[in-house]
Amino acid sequence: MTTANNLPDGNGPLAGVKVLDLSWIVAGPTVGRALADFGATVIRVESPIRVDTARVVGPFHGDLPGVENSGLYGNVNAGKWGLTLSLNVPEAQDIFRRLVRWADIVSESFTAGILARWNLDYPHLRELKPDLIMLSSTLLGQTGPYNQVSGFGSQGAGMSGVQYLTGWPDRSPAGPFGPYTDYPAPRFALTALLAALDHRNRTGEGVFIDQAQAEGTLQLLAPALIDYLNGGPALDARGNDDPQMCPHGVYRCRPPMGRAESWVAIAVADNDQWRALAEVIGANPELPLAHRREIQKEIDAAISAWTSTRFVSEVEEALQRVGVSAHRLSTTEDATNDPQLAHRDHFRRLPHSLHGETVIEGPRYILSEAPVEPARPAPQYGEHNVQILKGVLGLSDAAIEDLAASGALS
Amino acid sequence: MLSPYRVVDLTDERGVLAGQMLADLGADVIQVEPPGGSSGRGVAPFFADRPEESVYWAAYTRGKRGVTCELDHPRGRELLFRLLEDADFLIESSDVGRMAALGLDYGSLHERFPQLIYTSISAFGQTGPKAHYVGSDLAIWASGTPLLMTGDDDRPPIRVSQPQSWGHASGDAAGGSMLALHARHQTGRGQHVDVSAQVSAAQATLGQVLAYQLGASEPERFAGGVKQRGIGFRVSAEAANGHIVLNMAPGPAVGHFANHAVQWLVDIGAADPSLLEENFRTYADRVASGDADPEIFPQIQRIMTEEVVKRSKEEMLEISIKYDLLLVPVLTIVDLAESKQLEARQFWREIEDDDGRRVTYPGPPLKIFLDGEPRSGDTRPPPKLGQHNDEVYGELGLSATELSSLRSDGVI
Structure with missing residues (x-):
C-alpha cells in the first residue's frame, strides 16, 4: 500500500489512510495529529500568507517568539507533511483538487462560506470524489445566523458558557485557560471521522461532518443545560464549591525554595473520606456532609492551617495514603517530573533540524497493541512542498517552477 | 454509521459520556448497571420535578439501552459473558483493580473474547505509581496542569463550575476505541485502550504543559485574560448587561481585527478618522523602529472599553459580525438556552x-x-x-424462566 514514491505510509491501524488537513490553530490540527500518530499520511496545507495563529502563540523554544519556534504548533502538527498553498490563486486550487482525489479525508476550519467562494466546498469536492469524507469545523457551525462569527482566542470560551462558569460569585468571570472549545472539539471530530471511515469502507458512501466546536463543549455542560431547560436553576460560577463534596478546594502549601506559591487540590466525596482527612488534620471525624457544608469556612481554615506549614509532596502523599483525593497543582515543571506521566512515556523528544531537539506530548491513550512513535516533528513552512508535489502528484521540476511562479506556493 | 457494532458500557459517572458518543454515531450501546443502580444516578443536579432523578445520569445515558447485572455475583459474570459474545466494545471506568478482582480485566477476558475492544477510563491510568491514587475532578485538573493556570491571580486557582475532567477523558476513550476498531480491521484482534484522565486534562492547556521542557516561562493565571512574563492582558470587558470577550491586539495574525474595530469607532464618531491610517498588523514593528506612536493602541483600547460598556452584549455581537471583530458575548446558561444560533441549528431535542x-x-x-x-x-x-x-437478555436467547431465576437471585 505505497501511497507514492516520496511519501511513505505510516505504521499503525490507519496506515494507508490519506488525509488533507487544511484546518488551523488547535481544534482541527489536533485531529490530524491523532490520525498521523496512528499511521495515517497527513498533509498539512498551510497558507504561506496568513500565519497560523498557533505559530505565533507560545510556549516557544527558549521563550523566543518565532513562527518556527512554537511548541503549540509543534504539538498539534507533529507527524504531518507540510505544504504551503495560497488557495486564492487558481493554480493552487488546481493542486488542491488533485490532492482531494488522492485523499480519503479532508479536514478544514475556514469561516463558513470561504471554500464555497473558490468552489472548493463539500458539494464541489464531492463531485470530484463521491466517497470523500470531509470535516468542516468552526466555532458555531456551517449554518445559522451567527455562522460567520470569527472564533479563536477566547471566543469559544465565551460562546460556549465556560467563560461564564469559571469564576468567583463576587467577581467578573475569570474564564478558563485558553480557547476552551478547542479542547473537547477534537475528541468528537476524531471519533466521528473514524466512524465515517469505517462506514465508507463498508458502504462506499461519502460522509460530510459539520462541527460546531461550541456544541461539543456544550456536551460537557449538558447537566447544567438540561437542568435549566427543564425547570431547574441556571448554574452560575461558584469558585471551587461543589454541592456534593466538602471539603472541596485548593489549599496553600509551603512553597519550596525558589517558588512563590504552592497549592494542593483536595476533594472529599463521602463521610469515610472525611473521617480519614479529619484524623490526619485533627478535626472532628463525625460530621455528615450537610453539617460540613454549614461550617465549610472553618473546615477550609483548618485544612489550610495544616497544609500551609507542609510541602505539597508531603500533603499529597499523606492524604492519598488514607484514601483522600489530593494532588498538587502541577506546574509544567512538576508535570515534567511527574512519575506517572513518565511511566506513560507522555513526553516525547524528537530530533529537530532547527532546534536540535523538540518535545511534544504523546497520544492521549495507550493502545496495548498499537504503540505510537511520532515519525517527525511538525513541518516547517513548506518543508515538504517538493516531496509532495513530485511524490504524490508526480509534478516535474519544470511544473513545480511554473507553479511557484504563479504565486500558488508563496 | 456504527450500527453494526455493539458496546457493553460498564461505566459509572466517570466514563458515561464515552458510550454516548458512540451511540450518537449509531452504535447499539447497552448501559450495564448493578441492580441497585449506578453510582452515577446519585450525581447532582437532580430534575426540578423529580428530585430523586439525576440530570447528570440522564444527560449521558440518552441514546443507550439499559440493563442491570450484578457483577459481584458469579451468575452476573456469566450473564456478562453472554452479553460480550455479541459485543465489539467494552468500556469501563471502575476503580483500578476492581475489574481484575472480579476476573473481568482485559487480561482475563482477551483470550475468551479475542475480538473484544476493551477500554478503561481511570484518573491516572491502569498502571504506574499513581494508578491507585484516589481521583476526583479537581485532583485530575490539578495533575494535568490546567488548574494552576486558571483563576484570579490574588485567589486560589479554580476549576470550571460544571466538572469537566471525566468528560475530556470519556472523549478520548471514544476516540481510542475507534482507533482500536480500525486496528481490529487490520489484525482481527481486539486490544486494551488505557485512558488516563490526567493526560486528557493536559489537552486543556493550549500546549503550555510543554512550557518547562521547551525553556519557556511558566504560564500564570490571570482573570479574564492571560499573563505572560508578569504582564496581564485582559480579553474580557464589561457590557451594559454582562460581559464580552474581545481579542484586540496589534500583530500580523490578528492586527486586522483591531483595524476593523477602529473603523467601527470612527463610524460611530467615537474615534478620530485620522486613526484609520494606522495599520495594526504592522504597528508593533513600527513602534519598535520609532515610526509609530506607542500611545495610539492603548488609546483605542480605552475608547473601545468606554463604548462597549454602553451597549448590551447582544448589540455588541451584531456589531462584531458586521465589522468582523474578534468579539463575542460571554454567554450564561440562560443565554445558551435562548440562543438563536442553537435554535436555528435545531440543537435542542425534546425527547419523550x-x-x-x-x-x-x-x-x-x-x-x-x-x-x-x-x-x-x-x-x-x-x-x-x-x-x-x-x-436485551431476550435477544441473547434467555427464557422467561431464566430471567425470573436471575431476578430472584438478585442478579438483575
Whole structure:
C-alpha cells in the first residue's frame, strides 16, 4: 500500500489512510495529529500568507517568539507533511483538487462560506470524489445566523458558557485557560471521522461532518443545560464549591525554595473520606456532609492551617495514603517530573533540524497493541512542498517552477 | 454509521459520556448497571420535578439501552459473558483493580473474547505509581496542569463550575476505541485502550504543559485574560448587561481585527478618522523602529472599553459580525438556552420518555451527512433502571424462566 514514491505510509491501524488537513490553530490540527500518530499520511496545507495563529502563540523554544519556534504548533502538527498553498490563486486550487482525489479525508476550519467562494466546498469536492469524507469545523457551525462569527482566542470560551462558569460569585468571570472549545472539539471530530471511515469502507458512501466546536463543549455542560431547560436553576460560577463534596478546594502549601506559591487540590466525596482527612488534620471525624457544608469556612481554615506549614509532596502523599483525593497543582515543571506521566512515556523528544531537539506530548491513550512513535516533528513552512508535489502528484521540476511562479506556493 | 457494532458500557459517572458518543454515531450501546443502580444516578443536579432523578445520569445515558447485572455475583459474570459474545466494545471506568478482582480485566477476558475492544477510563491510568491514587475532578485538573493556570491571580486557582475532567477523558476513550476498531480491521484482534484522565486534562492547556521542557516561562493565571512574563492582558470587558470577550491586539495574525474595530469607532464618531491610517498588523514593528506612536493602541483600547460598556452584549455581537471583530458575548446558561444560533441549528431535542414526560436535551454534537443526506440524529430517552432487561437478555436467547431465576437471585 505505497501511497507514492516520496511519501511513505505510516505504521499503525490507519496506515494507508490519506488525509488533507487544511484546518488551523488547535481544534482541527489536533485531529490530524491523532490520525498521523496512528499511521495515517497527513498533509498539512498551510497558507504561506496568513500565519497560523498557533505559530505565533507560545510556549516557544527558549521563550523566543518565532513562527518556527512554537511548541503549540509543534504539538498539534507533529507527524504531518507540510505544504504551503495560497488557495486564492487558481493554480493552487488546481493542486488542491488533485490532492482531494488522492485523499480519503479532508479536514478544514475556514469561516463558513470561504471554500464555497473558490468552489472548493463539500458539494464541489464531492463531485470530484463521491466517497470523500470531509470535516468542516468552526466555532458555531456551517449554518445559522451567527455562522460567520470569527472564533479563536477566547471566543469559544465565551460562546460556549465556560467563560461564564469559571469564576468567583463576587467577581467578573475569570474564564478558563485558553480557547476552551478547542479542547473537547477534537475528541468528537476524531471519533466521528473514524466512524465515517469505517462506514465508507463498508458502504462506499461519502460522509460530510459539520462541527460546531461550541456544541461539543456544550456536551460537557449538558447537566447544567438540561437542568435549566427543564425547570431547574441556571448554574452560575461558584469558585471551587461543589454541592456534593466538602471539603472541596485548593489549599496553600509551603512553597519550596525558589517558588512563590504552592497549592494542593483536595476533594472529599463521602463521610469515610472525611473521617480519614479529619484524623490526619485533627478535626472532628463525625460530621455528615450537610453539617460540613454549614461550617465549610472553618473546615477550609483548618485544612489550610495544616497544609500551609507542609510541602505539597508531603500533603499529597499523606492524604492519598488514607484514601483522600489530593494532588498538587502541577506546574509544567512538576508535570515534567511527574512519575506517572513518565511511566506513560507522555513526553516525547524528537530530533529537530532547527532546534536540535523538540518535545511534544504523546497520544492521549495507550493502545496495548498499537504503540505510537511520532515519525517527525511538525513541518516547517513548506518543508515538504517538493516531496509532495513530485511524490504524490508526480509534478516535474519544470511544473513545480511554473507553479511557484504563479504565486500558488508563496 | 456504527450500527453494526455493539458496546457493553460498564461505566459509572466517570466514563458515561464515552458510550454516548458512540451511540450518537449509531452504535447499539447497552448501559450495564448493578441492580441497585449506578453510582452515577446519585450525581447532582437532580430534575426540578423529580428530585430523586439525576440530570447528570440522564444527560449521558440518552441514546443507550439499559440493563442491570450484578457483577459481584458469579451468575452476573456469566450473564456478562453472554452479553460480550455479541459485543465489539467494552468500556469501563471502575476503580483500578476492581475489574481484575472480579476476573473481568482485559487480561482475563482477551483470550475468551479475542475480538473484544476493551477500554478503561481511570484518573491516572491502569498502571504506574499513581494508578491507585484516589481521583476526583479537581485532583485530575490539578495533575494535568490546567488548574494552576486558571483563576484570579490574588485567589486560589479554580476549576470550571460544571466538572469537566471525566468528560475530556470519556472523549478520548471514544476516540481510542475507534482507533482500536480500525486496528481490529487490520489484525482481527481486539486490544486494551488505557485512558488516563490526567493526560486528557493536559489537552486543556493550549500546549503550555510543554512550557518547562521547551525553556519557556511558566504560564500564570490571570482573570479574564492571560499573563505572560508578569504582564496581564485582559480579553474580557464589561457590557451594559454582562460581559464580552474581545481579542484586540496589534500583530500580523490578528492586527486586522483591531483595524476593523477602529473603523467601527470612527463610524460611530467615537474615534478620530485620522486613526484609520494606522495599520495594526504592522504597528508593533513600527513602534519598535520609532515610526509609530506607542500611545495610539492603548488609546483605542480605552475608547473601545468606554463604548462597549454602553451597549448590551447582544448589540455588541451584531456589531462584531458586521465589522468582523474578534468579539463575542460571554454567554450564561440562560443565554445558551435562548440562543438563536442553537435554535436555528435545531440543537435542542425534546425527547419523550415511556411515561410520556418530555425532557429537553442537547442534541448530538455533530451534524452528519451520508452521501449528502442528513442523518436524523434522533435518539432514545435515557433508560430507567433495568428497562431493557427483557429485551436485551431476550435477544441473547434467555427464557422467561431464566430471567425470573436471575431476578430472584438478585442478579438483575
